[in-house]
Amino acid sequence: MNNAYTRRVFLQRSLAMVSASSTLPLFLQRSAFAVDNPFEYRATASRAGVPEDRILVVVQLAGGNDGLNTVIPFGDAEYYKARPQIGVKKDQALKFKGKAGDGLALHPSLAPLMELYDEGLLSIIQGVGYPNPNRSHFKSTDIWHTASPESGGQGNGWIGRYFDNTCDGEPEPNLCISIGDKAPLATYGEKVQPVAFEDADLFRWVGDELHPDLAQAYQTINRAGVSGEVDEGSTAAFLMRTALDAQVSSDKIRAAMEQPTSVNYPGTKLASSLKMVASMIKAGLGTRVYYTTMGGFDTHAGQAGRHDRLMRDFAQAVGRFYQDLKNQGNDKRVCIMTFSEFGRRVKQNASAGTDHGTAAPMFVIGDMVKPGIHGAHPSLTKLDRNGDLVFHTDFRSVYASIIDQWMGASSKDVLGRKFEHVPIFEAKKVG
Template sequence: MIIKRRDFLKTGTLAAASLMLPNFLKAFSLPESLAKENKILVVLQFSGGNDGLNTIIPLKNDIYFKERQGISIKNALNLTDEAGINPALPFFKELYDNGEISVLNNVGYPEPNKSHFRSMDIWQSASNSSEFLETGWVGRYLDEECYNCTHPTQALEVDDMLSLAMKGNTKKAFAFKDPKRLYETSNEQYFKSLYDNHHHDHETVDYLYQTLGETIDNASYIFEKSKAKSTDSPYPSSKLGKDFKTISSLIKSDINTKVYYLEIGSFDTHVNQNQRQEKLFSEINDAVQSFVADMKANNLFNDVMLMTFSEFGRRVSQNASKGTDHGTANQMFFISGGLKKKGILNALPDLQNLNDGDLIYTEDFRKVYATILKNWLKADSSKILGWKNGVYDFI
């Protein structure tokens, strides 16, 4: 059976992407519920370069207000005497008051790159700024932990295409936008006929057909798991709200996935930053609030960690368009009932000692990844990252 380009394309982006992705998941039987020691990581990527200074606000820093006379946040919600949080994130303030969030400031890496694409690659691959890797930190975690698994540990990304972070040398996560849509698309008669009528001895072609068959199986598996314990908890109708609802339904099933990955953006706020950031923060606030409430209601919050990051922060001074331009260091959030240290973990950004108008990082993001891998996922972070400079103790 010959694949015609127009027939291939008309089936839609999702099916095309699924077909070309090497398989990771298999429809296999797992225990009825998650093992108690099975910690889950949910990574939320703030795409576009979120402005950290207007997220966690230095309330008593005169330089901040002087350099941002048109965009400084004057009605921040107080966390401490020195730090406040953007008023569009009231649930994060509630998490802070409850001891359910940690904030790590000044996270970055040496010789920072201000290109969205390059800096995102650095963050997703956990590379040096001068190093170009084709694998991601989660993907290498899969390589290390699942090289000989009978029932491999799984990682899922809620998107049509797989991020570099999720690609390993031999193992890859699986990307999908919506379990039902993936199932319906993969089970279209065109794909069924294509797979059922395949007879070919060429190794490369045979691999693609095998991948197609596995994708069809995986789509059915994910769809059935998403229905197994579908959530009745209310979620926002936003894209992010729907993505978190999908993740929640899978966490509560017996799919036993350890890493979920999703994103929101764009935070590239060169113009009219406050309006754009407020809209995105409101969407994040409401979606995270629903997700946390759902996890708590199902006694899962102590075993689930939500981690946020952005590829870079913004410059200290505002620009002429009531926005900010590409910067360097930024903060990361960690939300869970299983935190050992809560609140603001380190000093706020130093606005007096800058590098050509940019913040100077004090915390390497690879140390954060090493901490997550070693202390949360119980993996060998030194093998996965090559990181040998210690870990944090907040988890």
């Protein structure tokens, strides 16, 4: 009796699933599946005990951000000797409270970051780089993206490999979203193809603007799901599912963007990217990694005013974004990581700018960080033969900490070998 009942329920459910499978988009199918089935499908499998809803937001500062004018060693006379015109004045720099920040300060335009620091939400890693630094933008960017200095930046991206190592089967759509017209190398992998768009308004078909009558026919075609005329496992079926996923994602993403945000964002490019990210996080898109980029850091000439503006735009965007996440109640789910392909030369050049350099600080932001400044400021006198800072922390150590501790995956599998962790996380908050 009991047995028969169970079986009937099971049959009904499996029938429901069969019909659902041809019409529902992939991720809805999976959530339906998860409700009914204890063997829940996992888009990305974190280590047991690590929540699946954690998010990483990457902010790339493209062009080579001047680390020395970001975290400023105002206590070191060498700094002002090397940078008579572009050195940030001691009385203007934002000094850190507490002993860890002795002689160090943030750029005056980084006030929103100093607020995060004071709230215990900012972790600064000093002197980050890699052996035999490459000073070409492209090459060094590729090295950071692939986490492979040995190969000169060849291969797939580290985020792509993270997904390769954690995804089974046909992955959910939108696991990785990059704001920009082309997905960065960091997000390339074997399994998950990064979703990239610059403007949510382009994340849709625009043919219906030709004539309103087209909209309905288009929707009928693209929301039909898998046609009974094609085999479920065929490429045609994959395309039909993706088309439906695209429609549903577009609805969600564009609806999310239309909602007012809880804070006002500045009109800068990074701010608008992060605003989009915040909206998508709020909409519960199921995305694990968001990637954003801010350009313009290649300050070879007339650096002072330009770098001030860059710092201001960067810090304001990140500050507002964090506040938005707090207001949403999503702040504890999100870890933000910033990097640049290299820092800049210690000595200013003849055009009151700086040339391509090497080591620089990285920021990791979130409720889960162990706040403070990790590692010593690189020496301004013991330089390499180009007059550049010598790194002491491999950037892959930072990646490894994030992959293992925050994302709950295995950095050894993703990065090819073990890297010592940097103590940037509060163990009890990431465990």
